Amino acid sequence: MPSIIYGSDTSHTTSSSANLIRRASLPVAILKRAETWLSEERYVPAANRLDVALYRRLAEHPDRVALIEDGEKVTGKDLLIRVVNLCQKLRDSGVRPGDRVAVYLNRSSEFVVAILAVVFAGGSHVAIDVGDPPERTRGMLEDCDPRLVVTDRVLSGRLGAGPRLPVLLMEDCAPASDSIAWEPVADLEDEPAVVIYTSGSTGAPKASLISHRAVTSRLNALQRSHRLGPSDRMVHHTACSFDMFLIEVYWPLMFGATVIIAEHGRQREPEYLARLMRDEGVTVLYCVVSLLDLFLLAHDEDVRFDGLRAVLTGGEPLSPELVRRFQARSTASLTNLYGPSECTIYCTAWECPRDPAPDTVLIGDAIDDTVLWILDEDGRPVPDGAPGELYIGGAGLAIGYLNRPELTRERFVPDHLGGSGGRLYRSGDLVQREPSGDLRFLGRVDRQVKIRGYRIELGEIETTAIRHGGAQQAAATVTGSGADARLTAFVVLPGGAEAIDRLRTALRERLPGYMVPAMLRTVDALPLTQNGKIDRDLLAKWAAPETMTSAPADGSAAAGQGLEDTITEVWGRVLAAPGLGPDDDFFEAGGDSFKAVRAVKQLEAVLGIPVSMRELLRNPTVTGLAAELGRRLG
Template identity: 55%
Template sequence: MESTRAAAEQRLDHLLLQQWEREPDLPALIRGDSVVTAGELRDRVLASAAALRERGVVDGDLVAVYQPRSIEFVVSVLAVVFAGAAHVAFDVGDPPERTRHEIVDCAPRLVVTTREGAARLAPPVPALLIDDDRRPALEQPAPPRTAPAAPAVVLFTSGSTGRPKASVISHAAVASRMAAFQKGHPMGPGDRVLHHTACTFDLYLAELYWPLLVGAAVVIAEPGRQRDAAHLARLIQDDRVTTFCGVPSLLELFLLDRDSTERYDGLKYVIVGGEALSPDLVRRFHARSTASLTNIYGPSECTVFATAWTCPRDPDPDLVLIGPPVPDTTVHLLDENRLAVPDGQPGEVFIGGVGVADGYLGRPELTAERFVTGIAGAEGRLYRTGDLARRHPDGALEFLGRLDHQVKIRGVRVETGEVEATAMRCPGVRQAAVVAAGSGSDKRLYAFVVPEPGTDRQALPAEVRERLREWLPQAMLPSAVRVLDALPLTQNGKLDRQSLAQQAPVEHRAEPAAPPAASDRATTTGGMEDLVSGIWRTVLGVPQLSHDEDFFDIGGDSFRAVQVMGAVQEALGRKVPLDVLLRLPTVETFSAGLLELTGEAEPVR
């Protein structure tokens, strides 16, 4: 691939077409037994782009893509770019009501989806069904007339005002960032990248565009199994994956869930970001793989990443940094007066360069607030991140935390203000506050609500959580909802978030049930549900739960899932795949799944 600067001077569709026509027989997409070559992918993308043009898509439009992870999803997002538009991909696992609101907000020309997706979403704009019997004619649409500075991607993230905001990202930004990945981690034909990241997390752009631009192949994970370590490990080994991107908590899950003797020496590169990477995790990964481990940093407003640091070996680091800026990127650390701070001193991170987004779609005031100009010693616009960092003598940056109430939950950026605003929509809620408590993989959201007069206080937490489940993605759901008479205030009359954070974990530490004895055997529905309920309450630290509560909605995560499966396997004396819990995450459904498997699973050895 060309240099970052040269790549930024071309559109993504031009770069892709050059690569596909240069080596059309290379494998491009792999999904199970299905392999799509570069030439076949070119033909399918051009045909789909022609269909979009037939439906009225013109240069500069936005087109929504609402499909599960699949070969068809990749074809659709690329076809949008080849049709001259920008793609806005939505996760089919998110609540439909939230997705409909975001579609209204971005006003796309079309939604590209399946019949099942259209029925579930009931999109407020016309839909192009990819499983329609009518096949579009194979023809290349007229080349888009827009420049590399034109939008290629629109990506929604959580908004502090209660309304999600959408970053507008150009062809130049994506192309430059993919060239930066390639410069630091060279790959080409024969290499394979695992695509498992949800399309609402900008890292998915690297999983698709980077390999396709350099002749490598994309190995596509099954939809809904991005947390299933066994499935991902099997793909890495069976499909000879050489590059894996993800959040540190997923890497942690690999090391916890897989046999301690299992190695991943077939991997060349592992790239993690979105969460803090601990020195201990670096050491444990290095002990299991010869692959390099790179820690990246950067908000979606700066296109996937802005800095990168490859963790050294022998010795492993005692402090994990986020690295120096990648090519075509500048990072400025500024004080409250927007003046540069000396090296070694903390300052707010301002990012400049080709990768900076064009701003927020339809939000000029917010764009002006976060994308700033006129900074001494800086050229062009800078994105104000709200993050704190300090620069080490060698130029590498150390991440120090946030200035505001934005948090990362399992790698997903969450504005607590959005969760609060959504909670205020729930009947019976007069006030709401949301805080994060815990650190690393134990970080969770907790909601505190003040009820309207006459509201049933005992029933309100369950009602609020049920409503939030309808409106918010899983990572934004509070682990617990607590009813207060009033929200605590500081002496200045502001919400006392520190006081709430100190109260937050109380809900999950209230006298958990004792774990069931390993000798217990559950052979009936009721007995199995009792066993499962006891294990969940012990692992999650909750005093009670109902049979239809989702494990991941009440504080469960990848780590606790591994703990649950260990306790279940010990109690049953049988191996049980982690996938059972991921697919069937309520006490009722998980218990039924265990009863189904009990007679077939092999004993734990």
């Protein structure tokens, strides 16, 4: 097995490959004919290996900036040394090929180093969002049973780790040497490199196992359609619980571009992200549809985003109206990506035409190494133009679900039509093919929904409400779309306001913030259809917000009432939460960055003065924001 040595000693190396690397100023010596696979790919093909592909790119361009965090630049050489050192620490701690390693870190260069080191060690990383409730985190750790957890001293206190869950602290992993050997593991192409958890209908998240081949296939397809080069910079801001973060980290590093790391916790601030993109010269951006909408809403209409050359979006339906608004403010191309996590990042793409702007937004056709079938309920291809369920095959398919053999068999089915390599994934999405050959997304076959790109099984919310929140019955529904999407849960729950408070606490302790309903409504009984099933159409009507009249822009609404009353009224509308108290926290009451933008815009219209997102973020209570704004109103 080849060894690649980091250090200044190159006396053992005489190959042309080694001379090339020495000229690039990286102190690397290649032993045991490692130059063979490095230059000719005879030993470990880089095309299907994340570790080898990343090593090649960073080693060939050691002085190129790979990461920028808070203005600090990390070169390819420095990143590689840190990754290989941590890789060795992982192996010294018992990590072996095929092991899972949980990464529990804030978004940072250390997070990037950690996930790369796991892959270099031959393992698969399970990146866990530090914003998830501790109980959910512990449940995922118990389910994935990692060899160890990579975290830091502050975050480790949340884990409650015991003998079965050893922890490796990043503070103890500073590079001890720049001459540590790295030995790539053979035959990893079809082994897991990434584990991604998504919402599960049974009340517990489920994990997809994603192979090296699947990730590299997707990144190579993306590179062929949206080529990145040394002059490109891409911001990493997406939560690690969403598989699109793989695009933001791996794609730039594999093809010589620079990753700009957004400060942890500031993804709520559109002004910060826009300033970061401007100051760091970001050229390529991925963001979910709702975040794209948020960027445009948070900035005046005369603010343009022409520094971008390409924007990728997806995760939710993209409206023609949003496409037109974006194209009016940026010269960048806009591409709509579609694909479930089980198919690794995306499997179709459609670049939105600019002239004329589209009246209908499609999801495109199959990307490279991908097979698509549109089938009816009996598994037969539908006629051209007819709707049906989308089945997906090809190199991007996940290996299956971790510890869920029955669910794996249910969703990953044999390819009885041929051409996909043996399996097809039942997406549960309804589509139809347009005359152009592109697909139109029609909706879901089941009850799964998406909010701001996150896949949510409504059954997980309902199960949690019953199992842990004391509800006798529960039914969740979603209304609106894009930035206006919100969850409402109807519950049969005796006990009045105190019981609702206990239920809300239980949901917040066990579900990530995007899955906690903005509104909890008690009912004596859930409505039923004539067939005895829950009438979800009626619940959706009950949950729909009342039509709001536009607020006056001359401050007259605030003139007749106190500032706190005005803020309470606006927040109540935005959050669909009447009865807010003066000390209630906007975000704890169901607010997020998208609702915050709406609240700020409505307050500006009512009060007649500018209100910034930063003021709301720093003063998230009614009394706090009233005091802040009151100083300006006199």
